[in-house]
Amino acid sequence: MTAPMPISLEVNGERVDLHVLPRVNLADFLREHLHLTGTHVGCEHGVCGACTVRVNGEIVRACLMLAVQVHGKTVQTIEGLSDSGEVADLQSAFRERNALQCGYCTPGMLMAAEDLLKQQNEPSRELIREHLSGNYCRCTGYQAIVDAIEATAHSRRGRPR
Amino acid sequence: MIVARRQAERLSVLDRPNSYIGKTVPRPNLDRLMQGRGLYVSDIELPRMAHVVFLRSPHAHAKIVAIDASAAKRMPGVIAIVTGRELAAVITPWVGVLSHLKRLKSAPQYAMAIDRVCWQGEAVAAVVATSRALAEDAGEQVLVDYEELEAVTDMQTALDPKTPVIHPALGDNLAFERLHDTGNVDQAFEAADEVVEAEFVFGRHTGVTLEPRSVVADWNSAEGRLTIYQGTQAPHMVQNIAALHLGLREQQVRVVCKDVGGSFGIKVHIYADEMATYALSKLLRRPIKFVADRVESFNTDIHARDHRCKGRIGVRRDGAITAFKIDDLTGIGPYSMYPRTSAIEANQVVNLVGGPYTTKSYRARARVVFQNKNVMCQYRAVGHPIACAVTEGLVDLAAIRIGMDPVQIRKRNLIADDAYPCASPTGLRFEQLSHQACLTKLVEMMDYAGLRAEQATLRRTNIYRGIGVASFIEVTNPSAAFYGVGGARISSQDGVAVRLDAQGSVICQTSITEQGQGSEALTAQIVATVLGVAMERVRVILGDTDNTPYGGGTWASRGAGIGGEAALQAAKVLRKNILDVAAAILQSNPAELDIAGNAVVNAGDREPRIELSELARIVYFRPDTLPPGIQPELMATRHFVPREYPFAFTNGVQASWLEVDPETGFIRLLKHWVVEDCGTIINPQLVDEQIRGGVVQGLGAALFEKCVYDERGQLTNANMADYLVPMAGEMPDIDVGHVVSPTRESELGAKGAGEAGTAGAAAAVINAVNDALGPFGTLVTEIPLTPQVILTALGRL
Amino acid sequence: MKASAFDYARVASIHHALEMLSLHGEQAKLLSGGQSLLPAMNLRLVSPQILIDIGDLAELRGIAVDSDVLRIGALTRHVELLTSHLVAAHAPLLSDAVKHIAHPAIRNRGTLGGSLAHADPAAELPACMLALNATIIACGRDGERRIAAAEFFQGIYATALRPDELLAAVELPIARQNSVDFFQEFARRHGDYALAGVAARASVASGGFSKLRMAFFAIADRPVLANAAAKLLNVAITPELIADASVAFGNELNPPEDQQASSSMRRHLASVLFRRCVEALLARGRLYGGAG
Missing domain, CATH: 3.30.365.10 (Aldehyde oxidase/xanthine dehydrogenase, molybdopterin binding domain)
Structure with missing residues (x-):
C-alpha cells in the first residue's frame, strides 16, 4: 500500500488541501473526496466522455488524470460552471430543445460544448458533431444536442461583448 | 394528415x-x-456502506473445484468474502419461465454460481470491502480452481446430438420453440409468380446504458426492512422478487429509484449480481453498494438480437405479396432471464413478421437455444428490428425481382387505412393504423422522386447512394397478455x-x-x-x-x-x-x-x-x-389498464439515404426520415426525441454494434474502445413526421413511442445499402454492416 | 475498474527522471499525458509499482525551428501540434494527422513523446515521423542518442528506447518549397484507431515525384514505408502505373487480423489508400505550383 500524498488545488474557485492516494483518479477524487457528483463515470477508460472536466481551462477526461497530477492546478466541474452562470444560456438551450434525456452524459456534454463555443463563434453542425465525437449519449441521438449548441452559438453572436 | x-x-x-x-x-x-x-445510484453513500466486487468466471463453462479466499480475507479493507454456496442460504434460486410460453424451459439460477459457471462473467464470489479499489485488490487474491468444460457457443450447432447439453436435466439445449402456420402457405407460394429467399443475420448487441447497472441495498435488521436504491424501470417488480427470494413480505422491501442513467430495457430485468447484493446486505447487516464497471456491463448486462432468420416471400407480377415464411434461430445464453424470460424476442419475431401487410398466408418457426454466453433478453424494441428487417428486406427483394419500385410495392400491399379493425395472420388485433398515410407523408417529406433523380445523376460519377424504406408496426401499451397471464408478478x-x-x-x-x-x-x-x-x-x-x-x-x-x-x-x-x-x-x-x-x-x-x-x-x-x-x-x-386490446399497436415508416464507398466498404449516413403514428401526442418534442434516440440505437445495430465472441465463449470486445456505439460524428439528422390515430381504449388516446425508432432503423439502412450497391448485383443481409461485410459481399477481399 | 496501487514521483529535472528510471527499472513507468497508460492501468492490464511524472519538465517542451530543422519537445501536446503555426508551416502533415487523433479532451493531454514511446501500430504520429524522416532524440544518463524514425519503431509497443532512457524530442526536416504532405486514414468512427492509414511527404516536380515517402500504419506491427513508392519516382505518372504500384504495395504487406478487419481487408484498404494518396499528392503538387 502506497501512502497518501498532499495535494493543493483550486476546485470551482475554492482552495482544496487534501491527502490522496496516488491511484485515485481525478473523477473519483471529485466524486468521492469532494462529493462533486456531477462529474459522472461511464467507462473509466477514457472513451465515453461522461467525466469531462476542465483543468487549467482546458477540457480533459477526469478518469485519465490522477488527482496527484492536478496539484497546483485549477479544476472546474459542472457544478462550478453552473454556479458561475457561464453555461446558463447553453443549459437554457438544452432545456428548450430537450437535448438531454437521462442526463448522465449531460455534464460532460456541456463541458465539451462550452469548450467548442469558446473557440468558435460560428461552428458548423459538422464541426459541432466533430467536437462532441468523444462524448457518448445513448438517449438523444445527438441531433437535439447539436441543435442546442448551434442555437447558443447563434445567440452569443448577437450578444454584445 | x-x-x-x-x-x-x-x-x-x-x-x-x-x-x-x-x-x-x-x-x-x-x-x-x-x-x-x-442523484444517480452511484452517487449514493450511506453510513457504514461497504462495496462489493464480484469475482467473475474467466471461463464460459467450467466446474468450480475449489475456492480459496484465505489470503484475500487478510487483505486491507476486506469485510467479507462470500461464495455462491454461502449466499444460497440467504436467497433462493429462480427459474425464468412463463406458462403462456408453452414448453419454455430453463434451469434454476442462483445469485452466484455454486459448483459450475455457465458463461464468462458469471459471478463466483463476492468480495466486500471498504472501497471498490480495495475489493478489486482482494479479488485478485481469491484463488478459484476451475475445471474447464466444453463450451456451447454456436447456436447453429447447439441442437446437434454431438453438442454437450448445458443443463442435462433439461434433456437438450432447446429452450423454446414456436410454430405458426396459417393461410394455406404452400398454396400461396404456388400462386406466386416469383419466390425469393434470403438469410438474415443479426449481431448480438447490448444496451450500453451510460450509467452502468447500480444498486445500493440497505438491510435494516432492527426495522426488518430492506431498502433497495436501484436504477430500475420496474420498482414494484423488483420489490416483489426481492421479497420472494429473500423470504420477506413485500412490505418489508422498499425500492427507491432516483435518477437513472439510461435503461432501454437493460434495467427492467432481475440480474443475479443485483440479487446477490440484496442478499449480501441482509447477510452482513449493512448497506452494500454494487456499481458494475464497464467491462462487467458488457459481460453481464443482457445482450439482445443474435438471430439468424431464413425468410421467403412469394409475389405476383402485379406486386401482390402472396405469402411470407420464416425460420428463426436465436441463442440466449445459459439461462432464460427472470422474470420476463428470454423467449419473448423470438416470439415477437414470429408475431411481427409481415405485420404491416395484407398478406394472410404465413408460416413461421422460431427456435431458442441455450449456449455458454452471456444471457440475452428484452432490449428496446424487442424482436421488432429483426421482424422489420426480415419483412422489409424480403419485400425489397420481391420488388427487385419483379422490377417494381420499393415504394410502389408497399403501397400495393400495406393494409389500407380504412380496413380497421383487423388482425394479423398471427392474431394480433389492430384497432386503427395508418400505414398508407404514413408512407404518403414520408414520400413527400423526403422528396422521394428528387432523391431518385439525384441518385441516378451521382451514379454516373461513380458515387453510390441508396434509399431504403421500411414500414413497421410496434407493440405498445401491453396489457396482462405480455407477462401477467404467464404467471409473472409484473403489473400491467x-x-x-x-x-x-x-x-x-x-x-x-x-x-x-x-x-x-x-x-x-x-x-x-x-x-x-x-x-x-x-x-x-x-x-x-x-x-x-x-x-x-x-x-x-x-x-x-x-x-x-x-x-x-x-x-x-x-x-x-x-x-x-x-x-x-x-x-x-x-x-x-x-x-x-x-x-x-x-x-x-x-x-x-x-x-x-x-x-x-x-x-x-x-x-x-x-x-x-x-x-x-x-x-x-x-x-x-x-x-x-387497457382491457379491450391486449396491445395498442402503432405503426410508421422510415427511410434512410446513405452513400457507400464500394472501394472501402464504408457507409456514410446522410439523412433519415421517420413518419409514425403513436396516437394522441402529449408533447411533440418528447415524442420526436424518443423517435430520434430510438433511430440512433437502431443505426448503432445497423452499422457498429456487436458483441464478438470467440469459439470458446470469450467476449473479446468488452470495452468501449472495441465495442463501437454510435457517436455524434457519424449520425445523420433525422426528420420526424406524424400521423395521429388515437386509441379509443382510453380517453387520452395515447399509444407508445419509445421503440418505433429502433424498430425500423436498421431495416431502412440495410435496404438503402442494397439499393446503393444495386449496380454491383450484391445482396447484404447481415448487420452490423461493417466495411468487412460490405467488401466481402462485393467480392473485393 | 480501479488501478492497482502504485507510488508516484513528480520529477523536477531530466536528470532526476533518469535516476528514478534506473533505480526502479521495469517496475517504473514514465507518465506524461497518460492517455494510453492510465486506461491500461485502470483496466489493470499494466500495474507499475511507481509512476514517474515528467509533466513538469520544461526542458521537454517547446517547438522551434533551427535552420532547416523543426524541433518538437516530447511533452508537446496534440493540441499544441494542432494550433502551432510553426508546425503548420513546416510540417503540415502533423497538423492534418492530429485532427484524427481521438477527441479534443484527449488531445489536450496526450503528448507527442508519449505517443511515439507507446508505439501503438495503429497510431498516427509514429507514421508521420517515418514519413517525415524524423530523428528521435533519446536521453540517457550517458547523454543524447539520435535515432532515425525507421529504426525507432520495432514492433507492437516496442521501440529502440532503452529502459533507462526517455524520449526528449524529435527533429524534423522542414518542408521544402515543392514538398506536399498528405494524411488519410480509414477509421470506423471519428477519432477511432484506423483500420489503415497513410502519412506521406513528397516532392513534386513536373507532374512527377522526385521524392516520395509514404508511411502506412495499422497494417503491420509498426508503421512501414511503402517500397512500391520507388516505382513512381522520376517517371511520368499514369493511372496504370499507380494501379500497378498499389498492387505491388499490397503484396509487400502481411497485415495482422483483428476484430475490425481481416488481413486481406487491411491489405485491400492499404492499396486503396496508396492510390488515393498518390493521386492527392499529385493534385496538391499541381495546386501549389509544386511543378516549379
Missing part, C-alpha cells in the same frame, strides 16, 4: 383552455440534471394519486418511472390540463414503492399510454371533488364552475370565483366554516 376520431364529449378534458396536451413544454426536471445535481396496470396541497398546488404520485423519456413531464402536462392549473404547480413523485401507487413502471412503450391515462382519470376525480367543495363554498352548482388559471371560475363568463389556494386554506384549516355534511376529498387515485 390528421385522423381525428375523438368524440365531441371527449374533447372536454383534453382540449380545455390552456391545455398542455399537444404542446412542447420543457421537462420540469432538467435543471437538476444539467447542473450536476441529480398503473396508478396515479393526485392531491391538492394546502397552498393550492398539486402533488401527483405515479407508478410509472422516469429514465429520461419525460414521464414526469407528460404526467404533469396531463394533470395540469385536466385540473386547470399551471404546470409549475404540479409536482410529480415517482420511483418509490413506499410513496407511489402500485404499478408496472416504464417499459414496452407503456408509460404515456397507461400511466398517462391513470393520471388523467385521477385528475378528473380531483377536479370534480374540488368543484363540489367550491360549489358548497360559493353556494353555486358544480356544473356552473370550472377551474382555470389556478382558480375556480364561472364556466360561462370565466370570471374567477375563488383561488385554489384559498379553497385549500378553507378545506384544511377552516373546515368548520363549510356547510354541514361536506367532507372534502382533495386527493384522488385512479388506476388504468
Whole structure:
C-alpha cells in the first residue's frame, strides 16, 4: 500500500488541501473526496466522455488524470460552471430543445460544448458533431444536442461583448 | 394528415383552455440534471456502506473445484468474502419461465454460481470491502480452481446430438420453440409468380446504458426492512422478487429509484449480481453498494438480437405479396432471464413478421437455444428490428425481382387505412393504423422522386447512394397478455394519486418511472390540463414503492399510454371533488364552475370565483366554516389498464439515404426520415426525441454494434474502445413526421413511442445499402454492416 | 475498474527522471499525458509499482525551428501540434494527422513523446515521423542518442528506447518549397484507431515525384514505408502505373487480423489508400505550383 500524498488545488474557485492516494483518479477524487457528483463515470477508460472536466481551462477526461497530477492546478466541474452562470444560456438551450434525456452524459456534454463555443463563434453542425465525437449519449441521438449548441452559438453572436 | 376520431364529449378534458396536451413544454426536471445535481445510484453513500466486487468466471463453462479466499480475507479493507454456496442460504434460486410460453424451459439460477459457471462473467464470489479499489485488490487474491468444460457457443450447432447439453436435466439445449402456420402457405407460394429467399443475420448487441447497472441495498435488521436504491424501470417488480427470494413480505422491501442513467430495457430485468447484493446486505447487516464497471456491463448486462432468420416471400407480377415464411434461430445464453424470460424476442419475431401487410398466408418457426454466453433478453424494441428487417428486406427483394419500385410495392400491399379493425395472420388485433398515410407523408417529406433523380445523376460519377424504406408496426401499451397471464408478478396496470396541497398546488404520485423519456413531464402536462392549473404547480413523485401507487413502471412503450391515462382519470376525480367543495363554498352548482388559471371560475363568463389556494386554506384549516355534511376529498387515485386490446399497436415508416464507398466498404449516413403514428401526442418534442434516440440505437445495430465472441465463449470486445456505439460524428439528422390515430381504449388516446425508432432503423439502412450497391448485383443481409461485410459481399477481399 | 496501487514521483529535472528510471527499472513507468497508460492501468492490464511524472519538465517542451530543422519537445501536446503555426508551416502533415487523433479532451493531454514511446501500430504520429524522416532524440544518463524514425519503431509497443532512457524530442526536416504532405486514414468512427492509414511527404516536380515517402500504419506491427513508392519516382505518372504500384504495395504487406478487419481487408484498404494518396499528392503538387 502506497501512502497518501498532499495535494493543493483550486476546485470551482475554492482552495482544496487534501491527502490522496496516488491511484485515485481525478473523477473519483471529485466524486468521492469532494462529493462533486456531477462529474459522472461511464467507462473509466477514457472513451465515453461522461467525466469531462476542465483543468487549467482546458477540457480533459477526469478518469485519465490522477488527482496527484492536478496539484497546483485549477479544476472546474459542472457544478462550478453552473454556479458561475457561464453555461446558463447553453443549459437554457438544452432545456428548450430537450437535448438531454437521462442526463448522465449531460455534464460532460456541456463541458465539451462550452469548450467548442469558446473557440468558435460560428461552428458548423459538422464541426459541432466533430467536437462532441468523444462524448457518448445513448438517449438523444445527438441531433437535439447539436441543435442546442448551434442555437447558443447563434445567440452569443448577437450578444454584445 | 390528421385522423381525428375523438368524440365531441371527449374533447372536454383534453382540449380545455390552456391545455398542455399537444404542446412542447420543457421537462420540469432538467435543471437538476444539467447542473450536476441529480442523484444517480452511484452517487449514493450511506453510513457504514461497504462495496462489493464480484469475482467473475474467466471461463464460459467450467466446474468450480475449489475456492480459496484465505489470503484475500487478510487483505486491507476486506469485510467479507462470500461464495455462491454461502449466499444460497440467504436467497433462493429462480427459474425464468412463463406458462403462456408453452414448453419454455430453463434451469434454476442462483445469485452466484455454486459448483459450475455457465458463461464468462458469471459471478463466483463476492468480495466486500471498504472501497471498490480495495475489493478489486482482494479479488485478485481469491484463488478459484476451475475445471474447464466444453463450451456451447454456436447456436447453429447447439441442437446437434454431438453438442454437450448445458443443463442435462433439461434433456437438450432447446429452450423454446414456436410454430405458426396459417393461410394455406404452400398454396400461396404456388400462386406466386416469383419466390425469393434470403438469410438474415443479426449481431448480438447490448444496451450500453451510460450509467452502468447500480444498486445500493440497505438491510435494516432492527426495522426488518430492506431498502433497495436501484436504477430500475420496474420498482414494484423488483420489490416483489426481492421479497420472494429473500423470504420477506413485500412490505418489508422498499425500492427507491432516483435518477437513472439510461435503461432501454437493460434495467427492467432481475440480474443475479443485483440479487446477490440484496442478499449480501441482509447477510452482513449493512448497506452494500454494487456499481458494475464497464467491462462487467458488457459481460453481464443482457445482450439482445443474435438471430439468424431464413425468410421467403412469394409475389405476383402485379406486386401482390402472396405469402411470407420464416425460420428463426436465436441463442440466449445459459439461462432464460427472470422474470420476463428470454423467449419473448423470438416470439415477437414470429408475431411481427409481415405485420404491416395484407398478406394472410404465413408460416413461421422460431427456435431458442441455450449456449455458454452471456444471457440475452428484452432490449428496446424487442424482436421488432429483426421482424422489420426480415419483412422489409424480403419485400425489397420481391420488388427487385419483379422490377417494381420499393415504394410502389408497399403501397400495393400495406393494409389500407380504412380496413380497421383487423388482425394479423398471427392474431394480433389492430384497432386503427395508418400505414398508407404514413408512407404518403414520408414520400413527400423526403422528396422521394428528387432523391431518385439525384441518385441516378451521382451514379454516373461513380458515387453510390441508396434509399431504403421500411414500414413497421410496434407493440405498445401491453396489457396482462405480455407477462401477467404467464404467471409473472409484473403489473400491467398503473396508478396515479393526485392531491391538492394546502397552498393550492398539486402533488401527483405515479407508478410509472422516469429514465429520461419525460414521464414526469407528460404526467404533469396531463394533470395540469385536466385540473386547470399551471404546470409549475404540479409536482410529480415517482420511483418509490413506499410513496407511489402500485404499478408496472416504464417499459414496452407503456408509460404515456397507461400511466398517462391513470393520471388523467385521477385528475378528473380531483377536479370534480374540488368543484363540489367550491360549489358548497360559493353556494353555486358544480356544473356552473370550472377551474382555470389556478382558480375556480364561472364556466360561462370565466370570471374567477375563488383561488385554489384559498379553497385549500378553507378545506384544511377552516373546515368548520363549510356547510354541514361536506367532507372534502382533495386527493384522488385512479388506476388504468387497457382491457379491450391486449396491445395498442402503432405503426410508421422510415427511410434512410446513405452513400457507400464500394472501394472501402464504408457507409456514410446522410439523412433519415421517420413518419409514425403513436396516437394522441402529449408533447411533440418528447415524442420526436424518443423517435430520434430510438433511430440512433437502431443505426448503432445497423452499422457498429456487436458483441464478438470467440469459439470458446470469450467476449473479446468488452470495452468501449472495441465495442463501437454510435457517436455524434457519424449520425445523420433525422426528420420526424406524424400521423395521429388515437386509441379509443382510453380517453387520452395515447399509444407508445419509445421503440418505433429502433424498430425500423436498421431495416431502412440495410435496404438503402442494397439499393446503393444495386449496380454491383450484391445482396447484404447481415448487420452490423461493417466495411468487412460490405467488401466481402462485393467480392473485393 | 480501479488501478492497482502504485507510488508516484513528480520529477523536477531530466536528470532526476533518469535516476528514478534506473533505480526502479521495469517496475517504473514514465507518465506524461497518460492517455494510453492510465486506461491500461485502470483496466489493470499494466500495474507499475511507481509512476514517474515528467509533466513538469520544461526542458521537454517547446517547438522551434533551427535552420532547416523543426524541433518538437516530447511533452508537446496534440493540441499544441494542432494550433502551432510553426508546425503548420513546416510540417503540415502533423497538423492534418492530429485532427484524427481521438477527441479534443484527449488531445489536450496526450503528448507527442508519449505517443511515439507507446508505439501503438495503429497510431498516427509514429507514421508521420517515418514519413517525415524524423530523428528521435533519446536521453540517457550517458547523454543524447539520435535515432532515425525507421529504426525507432520495432514492433507492437516496442521501440529502440532503452529502459533507462526517455524520449526528449524529435527533429524534423522542414518542408521544402515543392514538398506536399498528405494524411488519410480509414477509421470506423471519428477519432477511432484506423483500420489503415497513410502519412506521406513528397516532392513534386513536373507532374512527377522526385521524392516520395509514404508511411502506412495499422497494417503491420509498426508503421512501414511503402517500397512500391520507388516505382513512381522520376517517371511520368499514369493511372496504370499507380494501379500497378498499389498492387505491388499490397503484396509487400502481411497485415495482422483483428476484430475490425481481416488481413486481406487491411491489405485491400492499404492499396486503396496508396492510390488515393498518390493521386492527392499529385493534385496538391499541381495546386501549389509544386511543378516549379
